[in-house]
Amino acid sequence: MRTGKPRSLAEHAPLIYPALMLLVFFVIPFGIMLAVSFFQRVQGGFYEPSFTLDNYGRFLSAFFGNVLGFSLGLSALAAVICVGLAFPFTYLLTRLARRRQIAWLVFLLSVLSLSEVIVGFAWSTLLSRSAGISNLLVAVGLMAEPVSWSPGFAALLIGMCYLAFPYTVLLLYPSLVRLDRELVEAAMTMGASPLRAFFTVVVGAARNAILSGLILAFVFTLGIYLLPQLLGRPQHWTISVMITDQTIYQSNLPFGAAMAIFLMLVSLALIGLTLLLGRQKAAG
Amino acid sequence: MSELQLQSVTKRFGGVTAVDGVDLTVPQGRFVCLLGPSGCGKTTLLRMIAGLEAPSAGKLVLDGEDITEQPAHMRGFGMVFQSLALFPHLTVAENVAYALAIRGTDKARQRRRVEELLELIQLPDIADRQISQLSGGQRQRVAIARALAVDPRLFLLDEPLSALDAKLREALQVELRLLQRRLGVTTILVTHDQREAMTMADTIVVMDQGRVQQAGSPLEIYCRPANAFVADFIGTSNLLKGTARGGGRVELPGGTLAVPTAPDSGPVTLSIRPENLHLAAAGAGGENRLTGEVVFVRDIGQTVETHVACAGQRLVAVAIVEGEPPFAPGDAVSLELPAAQIAVFPG
Numbered sequence: 001m002r003t004g005k006p007r008s009l010a011e012h013a014p015l016i017y018p019a020l021m022l023l024v025f026f027v028i029p030f031g032i033m034l035a036v037s038f039f040q041r042v043q044g045g046f047y048e049p050s051f052t053l054d055n056y057g058r059f060l061s062a063f064f065g066n067v068l069g070f071s072l073g074l075s076a077l078a079a080v081i082c083v084g085l086a087f088p089f090t091y092l093l094t095r096l097a098r099r100r101q102i103a104w105l106v107f108l109l110s111v112l113s114l115s116e117v118i119v120g121f122a123w124s125t126l127l128s129r130s131a132g133i134s135n136l137l138v139a140v141g142l143m144a145e146p147v148s149w150s151p152g153f154a155a156l157l158i159g160m161c162y163l164a165f166p167y168t169v170l171l172l173y174p175s176l177v178r179l180d181r182e183l184v185e186a187a188m189t190m191g192a193s194p195l196r197a198f199f200t201v202v203v204g205a206a207r208n209a210i211l212s213g214l215i216l217a218f219v220f221t222l223g224i225y226l227l228p229q230l231l232g233r234p235q236h237w238t239i240s241v242m243i244t245d246q247t248i249y250q251s252n253l254p255f256g257a258a259m260a261i262f263l264m265l266v267s268l269a270l271i272g273l274t275l276l277l278g279r280q281k282a283a284g
Numbered sequence: 285m286s287e288l289q290l291q292s293v294t295k296r297f298g299g300v301t302a303v304d305g306v307d308l309t310v311p312q313g314r315f316v317c318l319l320g321p322s323g324c325g326k327t328t329l330l331r332m333i334a335g336l337e338a339p340s341a342g343k344l345v346l347d348g349e350d351i352t353e354q355p356a357h358m359r360g361f362g363m364v365f366q367s368l369a370l371f372p373h374l375t376v377a378e379n380v381a382y383a384l385a386i387r388g389t390d391k392a393r394q395r396r397r398v399e400e401l402l403e404l405i406q407l408p409d410i411a412d413r414q415i416s417q418l419s420g421g422q423r424q425r426v427a428i429a430r431a432l433a434v435d436p437r438l439f440l441l442d443e444p445l446s447a448l449d450a451k452l453r454e455a456l457q458v459e460l461r462l463l464q465r466r467l468g469v470t471t472i473l474v475t476h477d478q479r480e481a482m483t484m485a486d487t488i489v490v491m492d493q494g495r496v497q498q499a500g501s502p503l504e505i506y507c508r509p510a511n512a513f514v515a516d517f518i519g520t521s522n523l524l525k526g527t528a529r530g531g532g533r534v535e536l537p538g539g540t541l542a543v544p545t546a547p548d549s550g551p552v553t554l555s556i557r558p559e560n561l562h563l564a565a566a567g568a569g570g571e572n573r574l575t576g577e578v579v580f581v582r583d584i585g586q587t588v589e590t591h592v593a594c595a596g597q598r599l600v601a602v603a604i605v606e607g608e609p610p611f612a613p614g615d616a617v618s619l620e621l622p623a624a625q626i627a628v629f630p631g
Binding site for chain 2: 180185186191194196200201205
């Protein structure tokens with residue numbers, strides 16, 4: 001393979017296909033959304049082209065500020081819990097025999113085929129008073145009487161982590177399976193207990209994978225818009241719920257678009273900050 | 285700085301016996317090489333000594349204390365792995381100081397020790413580098429320094445030089461041996477390279493199929509191999525199958541040789557080093573001679589290797605020759621096999 005810059009048009013040819021795909025499926029839709037976010041809403045109708053900052057202006061209120069803050073906080077918490085659970089899980093998974101690893105991965109992939117709706121309803125049943133897990137705990141004598149855990153913040157958090165967990169495992173798997181086993185053994189010969197070796201060596205060596213896992217889980221849970229309505233109370237409705245509500249039920253596409261773009265900018269900024277911090281730590 | 289004893293140490297993986305009843309004493313301050321072909325159990329044996337693998341049977345005793353059940357992180361050994369296993373997310377200094385940091389040594393002492401160790405491996409200026417910025421030889425030395433950081437009771441090395449090119453490898457062999465002698469640390473090194481073992485070891489332990497075939501000084505193993513495997517594995521040997529006929533006579537397909545140490549009867553294998561085989565023009569008289577035809581001559585500059593076909597067996601003779609090689613392929617030659625240089629093994 002040549003490494004120099006391509007010169008002739010023919011050498012650029014292989015790039016045409018991805019460029020076209022990117023243009024049709026990403027740049028153009030995003031452009032439309034960006035344009036719509038500046039359009040004027042027509043009450044009782046749709047919208048008309050114009051240039052107004054009202055949609056963004058409306059967003060700068062205490063109410064939406066709170067919703068935005070809650071959404072980002074919820075996703076960040078879900079991302080931390082998710083990676084916190086998925087990382088040791090994936091590490092132990094890579095220590096298993098190859099056949100068992102494949103069985104687990106197939107199982108995780110099959111979980112991905114469940115839709116957000118099914119997962120939401122399943123958890124709301126599991127956490128309910130009438131048919132939920134608390135009945136089991138009562139049966140074995142751990143609790144006095146069944147209680148309802150859904151809707152609620154914990155229920156929402158559980159649902160979000162459940163949805164993001166398989167993705168996080170699949171993202172962590174390649175780098176953990178490649179991790180040299182001798183790293184942990186070396187740490188042990190130098191006096192580190194297995195647990196200490198895990199935290200000082202495995203976590204350290206897989207730092208980049210952990211960072212990508214956090215970002216993935218964060219962005220993924222930020223986009224979840226059904227679960228807050230199924231498992232949360234109205235005060236737990238996230239910005240994604242608001243966007244859906246505005247776009248579909250209120251027919252206010254310009255405001256929905258403005259919120260979507262604002263959300264995207266904020267999450268991009270947070271991701272950028274995370275990467276920057278990660279790099280500084282790696283260098284220093 | 286300790287004496288290690290292995291007492292019939294055995295390791296089975298499922299139905300496979302990787303290490304089979306190894307008895308071995310490694311005296312304090314000695315440099316021992318476990319030498320053998322791949323799959324002979326040498327690495328498994330080293331991993332059991334390190335505590336990374338539990339023996340299926342047998343005992344490990346260090347200075348009179350049974351350490352068979354002691355976990356790896358309590359043993360206080362230093363180990364250099366085949367992959368080196370340097371921590372990619374830490375700097376050179378952090379790698380070298382890892383064992384100290386685990387033990388809670390204060391920062392100032394860590395820094396001093398790292399300086400000392402980097403001085404020892406002659407790389408004083410690389411403390412702040414990332415592992416990815418080091419060359420192969422530098423990584424090697426850092427791994428050695430890291431394993432020596434806490435004055436290990438035993439210094440273990442698993443084929444540490446195998447990833448390096450030949451020249452660097454030989455230089456590091458000498459360096460490692462000098463370092464070990466200076467520190468006086470009891471050392472066990474695993475290798476499949478007999479030159480490496482000969483360069484560094486006080487004692488070579490030749491292993492095959494999970495068993496110790498012979499343990500002894502390099503010279504002893506080279507000059508008095510205990511069996512045909514050792515003779516063949518250490519250096520190169522010409523192995524000749526024959527039949528003992530009594531009275532120190534051994535019958536070979538190409539003739540009969542006088543070998544005083546031969547048994548009275550039964551099949552035997554004769555072993556003779558290429559440098560002990562003397563070639564002469566066909567028809568030369570004398571004791572213990574076979575005749576053959578030169579099939580290949582390899583002139584390596586300093587020495588000439590002559591391959592001779594002799595009644596269906598191929599023998600190699602090596603000699604220091606000045607000028608042109610005396611024989612060419614197709615020449616008929618007479619081979620002298622001095623009886624004193626022939627080792628005899630049953631079978």
